[in-house]
Amino acid sequence: MSHHHHDHGHSHSQNYNRSFALGVILNLIYIVVEAVYGILSGSLALLADAGHNLSDVLGLLLAWAAYYLSNLKPTERHTYGWGASTILAALLNALxxxxxxxxxxxxxxxxxxxxxxxxxxxxxxxxxxxxxxxTATALLFMKNQHDDLNIRGAFLHMAADAAVSVGVVLGGVAIYFWQTTWIDPALSLLIAVVIFISTWGLLKDSLNLALQAVPRNIDPSKVHQSLEELDNVRHIHDLHIWALSTTETALSVHLVLEEINRNDEILAAASEMLKEKFKIVHSTIQIEHSTDYECHSETSCNH
Incomplete structure (x- = not known):
């Protein structure tokens, strides 16, 4: 005998449409200024940073498109909605x-x-x-960036760019006072190092989510333990945790119960615990009774 419970909650995050629009506009204006002066001055550091900023604008547009898609309602074909597009956007941004x-x-x-x-x-x-x-653009995405990989990608791009621009300023000071022209290509290499460091974590996390790994902020062993500690739960098995988007997590599990008359109570407790403790908003829970589980665990069973 078994019983299924499906819980489908939806997280509501800050509206980032205005932040994306401002970020794209500001950076497009700056790219034009930086590229023009980079060509006129012959500075590779400025041109390299302009090229990187252009890739960041493309990244912002990708993240924006994914953010828009993630807010569309589910359809008959896309029953979970379009939230997974935020994972793809984060992965493409890193690449x-x-x-x-x-x-x-x-x-x-x-x-x-x-x-x-x-x-x-x-x-x-x-x-x-x-x-x-x-810096101003990065601040637009600072809130909730730890909870949303797609938004974190946008934030890391802009924060890294701010740090790189500081480096270019310092290089300009060295060139202005001491005419150390070698500092220009050296700073370009530094830009590459900063990009790699800031991108590696994003690439790893987004690739893991694309492969349906457990999100980094969730410890599966703690989820397992918390479910087994629920009252009347004897054992759990077939626990699966995966990301539906960069903000929503899904779970499916089988709970083996001691008593057969407390299904609804256990289902409600399990669902609420998963939401409150782990922010898992989509849970599918199948109830099994201890006699059924023991029977199915044996090579043969007489009825």
Whole structure:
């Protein structure tokens, strides 16, 4: 004898449409300014940062599109909705950033040993504008970024860009006062390192979610223990936990009960515990009774 319980809750996060729009507009304006002055001054650091900022705009657009899709209602074909698009967007964002590393490193290495005159003050001013814009954009995505991998991807891009722009400012100071032109390609390599470090965690987490691994913020052993500690639960098996999106988690499990007349009570307790303790909002729970479980565990069973 078995009984199924399905609980489908939905998380409601902050509305990020305005944040995405402002972030895209601000960064597009800055990209144009940075690219123009990078070409005029011959600064690879500015051009590399402009290219990286362009990839970030594409990343913001991807994250925005996924955020929009995740808020659409489920359909007959897509019964869980479009939330998984946020996982794909986070994964594509990470891949786009890593793909940009090769070009930046190659160009930077080829610039070493090449003597050129770079206007340090121009680099300082343009990069300082970048510090302001990237920091402001990052702040738009600071709230809830620890709870949403898609939003965290946008936040990490902008935060890394702010740090890189600070580095370019420092490089401009060195060029302006000491004419150390080698600092320009060196900073380009530093940009590549910062991009890689900030992207690695995003790539790993998004790839795990795409492969339906347990989300990083959930300890499956604690979920298992908490379910077994519920009153009247003798044993659990077939526990599965996976991400429906970067904010919603699903679970399915079989609970073996001692008493056969407390199904509804146990189902309600289990569902509420999963929501409150682990933020698991989609749970499918199958009830089994101890006699049924023992029977199915044996190689043969007489009825």
């Amino acid at each position: 786009i950033l890593i793909a940009a590393l090769g070009g930046i490193c190659w160009e930077a290495i080829s610039r070493f040993g090449t003597e050129q005159t770079l206007p340090g003050m121009t680099i300082i001013v343009v990069a300082a504008i970048g510090v302001v814009i990237n």
